[in-house]
Amino acid sequence: MAARYYLTLPDGATARGDEPSLSFTAQGGDAFAEQLQDALRHDTLFERWRLMQDEPDEVDPSLGATDPDATVKGEQHHLRINLVVTTALSGSVLKHRMRLLAGRHWELRDVTAAA
Template identity: 85%
Template sequence: MATRYYLSLPDSNAARGDEPSLSFTAQGGDAFAEQLQEALRHDALFERWRLMQDEPDEVDPTLGATDPQATVAGKQHDLHIDLVVTTSLPGDVLKHRLRLLAGRHWQLRDVTAA
């Protein structure tokens, strides 16, 4: 069952993770949405992160789950960006990907059934 997450990036310039090679590079609402959608549909971001860990084989494999049907829509308001994510992935997986991409510079506004 899919869930819809309403997210906010209060300052798109600050929406970067701690590791530059894993973080958002986007400029603009559509680009942020595209990069997050890619991170949810495919495991490339997760795999890059996993291989950076001290013990990659001990990383919880459930964090690498993907949803090929995930969609993300983005809308920009000055520096503020709203994202609407529709996915069947668990919230923990979504949060992990967001931490990699945006660090702590995002907010969960609401969650509804899709």
């Protein structure tokens, strides 16, 4: 069952993870949405992160789940970026991808069932 997640990046310029090679590079609402959507639809970001771990084969494979139907819409309001994510992925997978992309520079505002 799909859910709709409402996320906020309070300051798009600081919405970067700890590892630059895994972080957002976006500069606007649409670009942030596109990068997150790609990270949810494909396992490329997860695999790059997994290979950086000391024991890649011991990483929980469920964190690499993907949703080819995931959609992300982005809007920018001054420095703030609002993202609406619709996906069947678990909240833990979404949060993991967001930590890679944005570090601690994001907020989960709400979760609802997707129609």
